[in-house]
Amino acid sequence: MDTETQFSDTIPQPGVVGQPLSRVDGWAKVTGQAKYSAEYNRLPGLSYALIVGSDVAKGRVTSIDAGAAQRQPGVLAIFTHQNLPKLAKSPNNPDDRRALASSGMSFFPLESDQVYYAGQPVAVVVADTLEHAQAAAALLRVSIAPEVPVSSYEAKNAELYVPKTIRGYAPGVTKRGEAQAAFASAPVQLTATYVHATTHHNPMEPGATTAHWEAPDRLTVYDTTQGVSETQKTLAAMLGLAQDQVRVITKYLGGGFGCKAWVWPHVVLAPLLAKAVGRPVKLVLTRPQQFTGMGLREEQTQTLKLGATREGKLLALVHEKTSTTSPWEDWAETNGRIINMLYACPTFEGTYRLAHANVMTPTSTRAPGDMPGSFAIECSMDDLAAQLNLDPIQLRLLNYAEVDPTTGHAWSSKSLKECYARGAELFGWNRRNPKAGQTREGHLLVGYGMATASYPVHGSQGTARVRLYADGHAVVQAGATDLGTGTYTINTQVAADALGLPMQNIRFELGDTNLPTTQWSGGSTAAGRVSSSVYLACQEVWQKLLKVAVIDKKSPLYGAKPEDVAVEKGRLQLKANPAKGEGYADIMQRASLSDVEGSALGKYGAGYEAPKATANANMNKKEDAAPHSMHAFGAHFCEVHVDPELGTVRVTRWVSVMSAGRILNPKTARSQVIGGSIFGIGAALMEQTVRDPHLARYTNATLADYHVCTNADIPNMTVDFIDEHDPYVNAMGVKGIGEISIVGVTAAVANAVYHATGKRVRSLPMTPARVLATLHEPA
Numbered sequence: 001m002d003t004e005t006q007f008s009d010t011i012p013q014p015g016v017v018g019q020p021l022s023r024v025d026g027w028a029k030v031t032g033q034a035k036y037s038a039e040y041n042r043l044p045g046l047s048y049a050l051i052v053g054s055d056v057a058k059g060r061v062t063s064i065d066a067g068a069a070q071r072q073p074g075v076l077a078i079f080t081h082q083n084l085p086k087l088a089k090s091p092n093n094p095d096d097r098r099a100l101a102s103s104g105m106s107f108f109p110l111e112s113d114q115v116y117y118a119g120q121p122v123a124v125v126v127a128d129t130l131e132h133a134q135a136a137a138a139l140l141r142v143s144i145a146p147e148v149p150v151s152s153y154e155a156k157n158a159e160l161y162v163p164k165t166i167r168g169y170a171p172g173v174t175k176r177g178e179a180q181a182a183f184a185s186a187p188v189q190l191t192a193t194y195v196h197a198t199t200h201h202n203p204m205e206p207g208a209t210t211a212h213w214e215a216p217d218r219l220t221v222y223d224t225t226q227g228v229s230e231t232q233k234t235l236a237a238m239l240g241l242a243q244d245q246v247r248v249i250t251k252y253l254g255g256g257f258g259c260k261a262w263v264w265p266h267v268v269l270a271p272l273l274a275k276a277v278g279r280p281v282k283l284v285l286t287r288p289q290q291f292t293g294m295g296l297r298e299e300q301t302q303t304l305k306l307g308a309t310r311e312g313k314l315l316a317l318v319h320e321k322t323s324t325t326s327p328w329e330d331w332a333e334t335n336g337r338i339i340n341m342l343y344a345c346p347t348f349e350g351t352y353r354l355a356h357a358n359v360m361t362p363t364s365t366r367a368p369g370d371m372p373g374s375f376a377i378e379c380s381m382d383d384l385a386a387q388l389n390l391d392p393i394q395l396r397l398l399n400y401a402e403v404d405p406t407t408g409h410a411w412s413s414k415s416l417k418e419c420y421a422r423g424a425e426l427f428g429w430n431r432r433n434p435k436a437g438q439t440r441e442g443h444l445l446v447g448y449g450m451a452t453a454s455y456p457v458h459g460s461q462g463t464a465r466v467r468l469y470a471d472g473h474a475v476v477q478a479g480a481t482d483l484g485t486g487t488y489t490i491n492t493q494v495a496a497d498a499l500g501l502p503m504q505n506i507r508f509e510l511g512d513t514n515l516p517t518t519q520w521s522g523g524s525t526a527a528g529r530v531s532s533s534v535y536l537a538c539q540e541v542w543q544k545l546l547k548v549a550v551i552d553k554k555s556p557l558y559g560a561k562p563e564d565v566a567v568e569k570g571r572l573q574l575k576a577n578p579a580k581g582e583g584y585a586d587i588m589q590r591a592s593l594s595d596v597e598g599s600a601l602g603k604y605g606a607g608y609e610a611p612k613a614t615a616n617a618n619m620n621k622k623e624d625a626a627p628h629s630m631h632a633f634g635a636h637f638c639e640v641h642v643d644p645e646l647g648t649v650r651v652t653r654w655v656s657v658m659s660a661g662r663i664l665n666p667k668t669a670r671s672q673v674i675g676g677s678i679f680g681i682g683a684a685l686m687e688q689t690v691r692d693p694h695l696a697r698y699t700n701a702t703l704a705d706y707h708v709c710t711n712a713d714i715p716n717m718t719v720d721f722i723d724e725h726d727p728y729v730n731a732m733g734v735k736g737i738g739e740i741s742i743v744g745v746t747a748a749v750a751n752a753v754y755h756a757t758g759k760r761v762r763s764l765p766m767t768p769a770r771v772l773a774t775l776h777e778p779a
Contacts, residue, residue, distance in 0.1 A: 015497040020667035025488040034252045037222040038208035043280040047076055049273050050133040051289060052123040052140055054115045057149035057358040057696035061113040061122055065141035074132030076277045079124045084110045085272050088240025099237045102230040104262035104295055105361035106328045115144055116327050117360050118697040119292025121265060126273050126281060149696040152299055152324045153355035160353045163330035170334045177347030182316035186307025190384050194376045195763040197688035198299040201365055205254025206290045211271035212280040219271055220247045226261040226481050227520025232513045234263040239271060250511040256483045258364035259294040261522040266293060291701035295363025298323045302335060302376040312388050312398050314345035322353040326361040335373030341406045342377060342454055343399040358696045366679055367739040370455055378451035378747030392450060393420050404629035412628040413726035415659035419635040423657040426718055427637035437758030445642040447756025450635060451744035457630035457729055459606025460525040462518020464533035465599045468541050470588040472570060473505040479515040480530045485738055486668030487526055493664060494531045498538030500567040524736025525604055531664060532731040533602025540598030542567050549587050556580045605630050610727045628728045632735040634658035636748040642756045644775060647768030649753055651681055652715050659722035661735035669737050670719045676741025682709040684749040688765050
């Protein structure tokens with residue numbers, strides 16, 4: 001029988017699951033015992049690689065003078081397009097791309113003399129120390145004949161086009177009903193254009209790969225990846241190896257945010273170089289190379305048209321997005337997804353326009369599409385509310401989607417109304433003056449803003465393995481990645497409750513392709529997928545023990561029916577008579593079992609079939625069997641102080657309320673929401689990567705010039721959760737919460753700035769200069 005549905009009618013009762021517990025990996029991190037990918041320094045003969053990037057955005061390499069660099073002490077080799085070992089499969093070959101689905105872009109550098117973007121690797125130096133590699137790289141002379149680059153979709157030489165699909169994920173044009181006609185005939189019409197600057201992920205830990213060939217056909221890679229299995233598969237294909245010949249290890253990750261979800265050139269270069277020099281190679285990106293080596297959130301312009309009745313009911317949504325992509329991809333964030341589903345509206349039309357430019361391929365950045373898309377729809381909803389003299393929450397409730405507008409499917413669960421109510425209560429929304437620009441604190445303008453958050457459940461699956469030992473401890477394993485968000489902790493909690501053991505008796509292992517395969521940690525899928533597989537694998541363990549006990553005449557459970565037995569504190573006992581039972585150790589000792597192992601496949605979202613016993617008793621069989629639309633929902637509330645003389649904006653209060661199924665650990669979940677909100681506040685007020693419009697080079701590719709939030713920029717933040725039961729999403733009723741935390745944040749800040757000033761800033765980031773310029777625009 002499929003373990004996905006066999007035992008999942010007995011979801012663990014409240015124990016350590018749901019408790020705000022501290023991270024089990026916290027001690028290893030604060031004491032320095034946690035090893036990150038660049039910290040495996042005791043490999044025999046470890047050498048160091050340094051990428052030399054092009055300072056030209058478009059051109060051809062005409063000559064390479066490596067003589068002086070090669071003569072430097074400690075230099076082992078210098079690689080260019082002239083001598084780099086060839087790949088077995090390359091993204092540059094269209095026939096190979098299907099096997100390289102996790103490659104960050106369909107281009108691999110150093111295979112020709114062509115330069116396509118600034119920072120593109122044109123050489124790599126390998127030396128016995130990092131300092132020797134740096135000294136040699138400074139003497140390397142690479143001459144490039146420059147050509148005129150395309151810097152962005154705004155450049156005069158850019159050519160806009162509408163792609164057939166967005167990298168195969170979504171259509172270039174989406175239509176639901178006749179939105180253009182509905183907008184043209186709508187009694188109330190609103191059109192607005194929004195601009196989002198280029199931003200970069202900038203995790204604390206930069207991209208880093210350490211490659212060690214333990215045998216000619218046996219490779220171990222320590223990599224900063226969000227998905228060890230995806231990296232293993234892609235590396236094996238590119239290097240011409242079987243998957244089991246490549247081992248990828250990522251025990252700890254210093255942030256990812258999407259840039260580490262893909263295999264970028266440096267990840268492949270490290271094992272190539274290690275094979276060529278016959279020594280382990282460590283390749284760590286510098287901070288400037290982080291801007292040109294692992295993707296970005298693309299610059300983009302959105303125009304959104306809202307058609308509505310005079311009472312505020314939406315009639316039409318027309319959305320157009322224009323953005324920059326690389327010379328090889330049809331990549332764009334799918335902003336229209338959230339605009340199409342968030343509110344009840346009978347018609348929608350969305351169009352993506354792209355321009356190929358001399359930049360590397362953009363990539364997934366926390367809540368790709370939904371984050372910038374929410375900026376457009378949530379600011380427009382506030383503008384519509386102001387035009388109709390409605391409270392912003394009132395307008396949102398008026399257009400509340402009781403079913404998914406895109407499919408007509410019922411929601412698996414939706415507690416957005418409760419999020420609005422709880423958030424308004426915690427924030428004190430009833431104190432908001434309905435008139436913008438009327439509230440002051442001294443000379444500062446004070447504004448209240450809010451916005452809706454939503455993020456979809458992306459279907460995924462993975463396996464876990466549990467081994468329970470007779471001494472009462474258990475080892476739980478899954479090839480997942482902990483991005484620093486609490487994956488170690490929540491799965492220890494799940495296993496502890498499912499087995500009825502203390503948390504200190506559970507050791508959870510992850511981050512290694514030698515462990516059971518699971519998909520990447522991204523798209524807010526890890527918690528829902530891994531917790532389900534761990535829970536089901538634990539059930540399989542005690543079900544195996546139960547089968548032993550019920551046929552053992554010496555067991556108090558002899559002859560018991562499985563459905564009459566429960567797990568409690570490491571014991572199997574009768575539900576009706578808890579005194580009648582025994583511990584795991586007694587069962588295993590009589591059966592001469594040193595350990596018992598269980599494994600299970602956990603599914604999240606699409607593909608998961610809810611057991612009838614967990615479904616709401618009030619729902620009929622037809623509704624249980626019908627497909628459901630699965631999303632997490634939430635609401636952000638923001639107070640800002642705006643200095644009308646300086647144009648500065650300071651966020652002074654913040655409240656977020658989320659409904660994301662069952663919350664496994666409120667403490668780590670709260671940290672997730674705080675982190676995502678801070679990420680969004682940074683995008684709203686300061687984060688912007690500047691690309692020279694003529695040279696197509698970044699001018700602020702350091703953390704000294706690319707501004708991110710510090711503690712001084714952020715107030716104390718209130719985070720609360722609406723507990724919700726969702727029997728359709730997975731065996732644990734858990735939804736991801738990492739991505740939703742940033743959705744709607746920029747809009748909440750922008751709406752607060754509008755309420756404070758009475759003027760709408762539609763370009764991100766809302767820098768003091770932009771705020772002042774908007775304040776002084778004629779009425």
